[in-house]
Amino acid sequence: MENIIELDNVTKRFGGITALNKASLKVTRGEVVGLIGDNGAGKSTLIKTLVGVYSPDEGDILIRGKKVNAWNALKARESGIETVFQDRALTPQQSIVKNIFMGKELRYPFGFIKEKEQIFEANRLIREIGFTSKLINAESPVGNLSGGERQGVAIARAIYNKAELIVLDEPTNNLSLNETQKVFDFVLNVKKSNRSVLFIGHNIYHVYDISDRFVILDRGEVVHKLDKNDISTPEELMKIMRDTIGAH
Amino acid sequence: MSKNNSYLSNYFHRNGRALGSIGYFVLLMVIFLIGAPEAWIRPNLHQSVFVMMPTLIFLTIPLVFLVASGEIDLSFASTYAVAAYVFALLVKNGVDPAICLVLGIFTGAAIGALVGTLIVVFRLSSLVASLGVLFLLRGVILLLSNSRSITIMEVENHWIYPLLVGNFYGFPMQIFWAAIFVIFCYYFFNKHVFGIHIQHVGDNSVSAEQMGINVNAVKIKAFMFVGVGAAIGGIFTTMITYTFFPTQGFGYLLLALAAVFVGGTPYWGGLGTIIGAVFGVGIIAYMEIGIIAIGWSGEWRQFFNGLIILLALLGHRLHGERVR
Numbered sequence: 178m179e180n181i182i183e184l185d186n187v188t189k190r191f192g193g194i195t196a197l198n199k200a201s202l203k204v205t206r207g208e209v210v211g212l213i214g215d216n217g218a219g220k221s222t223l224i225k226t227l228v229g230v231y232s233p234d235e236g237d238i239l240i241r242g243k244k245v246n247a248w249n250a251l252k253a254r255e256s257g258i259e260t261v262f263q264d265r266a267l268t269p270q271q272s273i274v275k276n277i278f279m280g281k282e283l284r285y286p287f288g289f290i291k292e293k294e295q296i297f298e299a300n301r302l303i304r305e306i307g308f309t310s311k312l313i314n315a316e317s318p319v320g321n322l323s324g325g326e327r328q329g330v331a332i333a334r335a336i337y338n339k340a341e342l343i344v345l346d347e348p349t350n351n352l353s354l355n356e357t358q359k360v361f362d363f364v365l366n367v368k369k370s371n372r373s374v375l376f377i378g379h380n381i382y383h384v385y386d387i388s389d390r391f392v393i394l395d396r397g398e399v400v401h402k403l404d405k406n407d408i409s410t411p412e413e414l415m416k417i418m419r420d421t422i423g424a425h
Numbered sequence: 426m427s428k429n430n431s432y433l434s435n436y437f438h439r440n441g442r443a444l445g446s447i448g449y450f451v452l453l454m455v456i457f458l459i460g461a462p463e464a465w466i467r468p469n470l471h472q473s474v475f476v477m478m479p480t481l482i483f484l485t486i487p488l489v490f491l492v493a494s495g496e497i498d499l500s501f502a503s504t505y506a507v508a509a510y511v512f513a514l515l516v517k518n519g520v521d522p523a524i525c526l527v528l529g530i531f532t533g534a535a536i537g538a539l540v541g542t543l544i545v546v547f548r549l550s551s552l553v554a555s556l557g558v559l560f561l562l563r564g565v566i567l568l569l570s571n572s573r574s575i576t577i578m579e580v581e582n583h584w585i586y587p588l589l590v591g592n593f594y595g596f597p598m599q600i601f602w603a604a605i606f607v608i609f610c611y612y613f614f615n616k617h618v619f620g621i622h623i624q625h626v627g628d629n630s631v632s633a634e635q636m637g638i639n640v641n642a643v644k645i646k647a648f649m650f651v652g653v654g655a656a657i658g659g660i661f662t663t664m665i666t667y668t669f670f671p672t673q674g675f676g677y678l679l680l681a682l683a684a685v686f687v688g689g690t691p692y693w694g695g696l697g698t699i700i701g702a703v704f705g706v707g708i709i710a711y712m713e714i715g716i717i718a719i720g721w722s723g724e725w726r727q728f729f730n731g732l733i734i735l736l737a738l739l740g741h742r743l744h745g746e747r748v749r
Binding site: 279281 | 435439612616619624625628629631633636637638695696747749
């Protein structure tokens with residue numbers, strides 16, 4: 178399977194502190210990778226490096242097997258890596274379609290907007306990722322949606338922006354069981370479309386349910402990599418995490 | 426059925442506020458009609474309203490853009506006079522009025538750009554900063570003009586006079602231009618990148634920034650648009666009355682702001698309605714002229730203007746809180 182992105186022995190320092198120490202991680206096409214680790218384990222540094230907010234001090238970043246120099250946010254987006262941050266970057270009083278196309282509207286000459294095309298495309302996108310309610314269509318205001326559905330709008334936007342890899346930063350935080358399930362459905366649909374997801378979470382159970390592989394991070398180092406087949410329950414994952422963290 | 430419901434609820438979400446101001450307008454008309462039917466059917470009453478409305482429209486509609494972007498501007502009432510002053514002074518000095526018109530509008534845009542840059546770059550409160558500019562510019566005008574008015578009868582003989590503010594078979598041309606302006610602004614606000622970005626910026630500027638919208642540029646352009654609207658309003662009025670006078674525009678300050686909010690644009694940003702604002706202008710204009718016309722004293726005007734602003738705020742509350 179093709180590697181979408183690979184971090185090879187990446188180190189990132191801030192002043193005297195090593196936030197990321199020789200971390201290696203790869204995401205292949207069509208898989209969901211769960212990234213777990215305690216607060217301060219370096220998850221956010223790893224994500225920000227991955228999406229080009231930080232460039233590594235040491236180590237390489239490879240896109241589809243090719244080494245990239247001077248890694249930055251623009252290159253990350255051009256490589257098909259889109260992030261859905263915790264606040265989701267939505268404007269709740271506006272419609273779903275306006276949010277999906279925010280900043281990248283389809284335009285006629287002189288800046289007028291191709292409204293019909295946008296609505297058609299937005300309806301297609303939200304059905305594709307799994308919006309089923311007839312009460313919701315592209316023209317519904319985002320403010321009327323639940324937390325999980327808002328996550329879905331942000332994911333739909335990432336797909337519209339030609340994402341090959343969608344980085345979800347704690348997407349199930351503060352969501353009810355029902356809403357979490359919705360987000361899982363969205364993620365599974367993204368996977369079905371042969372795109373990849375990097376799923377970052379606190380909740381081991383959430384990460385366990387949705388991921389194909391797990392990467393455990395502790396104090397800036399990747400301390401464990403596991404396949405879902407290696408373990409059979411989230412409790413087992415929890416135990417491995419407890420045993421590895423702090424042990425190295 | 427459920428599909429129908431979502432269509433209806435989306436429609437209401439988009440148009441509810443405009444419908445509210447149309448409702449207020451109709452109610453006001455009915456009250457006047459019942460209160461003073463003879464005055465109400467006299468055409469000259471409506472004519473004087475229609476003389477006032479275009480100026481208010483040029484001032485109010487751009488303010489909808491600015492309020493939707495999450496800012497406010499008070500300085501437009503002075504920009505109005507500065508642009509009129511530039512126009513009148515140049516006409517008086519023999520410059521072709523068409524060129525004066527362009528330069529006057531350019532002045533408005535430049536003032537808007539300055540005010541916007543000041544507020545956006547230094548992160549000033551737009552309410553307080555534009556209040557400062559309001560007084561500052563008015564002071565400049567009074568000093569430059571020596572508090573004297575300028576009469577420009579000569580503008581009548583130029584081709585722009587009949588084109589812009591003349592009478593076309595009894596129909597005042599400024600109404601035509603105001604209508605064009607409204608249609609243009611409707612599309613500009615709802616179907617153009619500029620208006621859409623304004624709504625995103627006013628809704629959540631952090632999100633807009635994250636999605637690659639240049640928030641500061643959008644806001645500065647909105648201030649410029651207010652300046653342009655104020656300039657057009659000021660120059661049109663100066664042409665209609667053949668006179669620039671240094672205090673002109675001040676009276677429109679609160680009326681135009683009232684029309685924005687009475688028209689259904691909420692004060693918190695992210696939303697706005699052009700059609701609503703037109704009816705907001707209608708309400709304010711009829712209030713100004715209608716109350717006198719039906720024989721009540723002028724004091725009632727202020728009273729009802731106040732009442733209608735409060736009713737408009739209650740209307741916002743009924744339509745729903747700001748969603749986050």
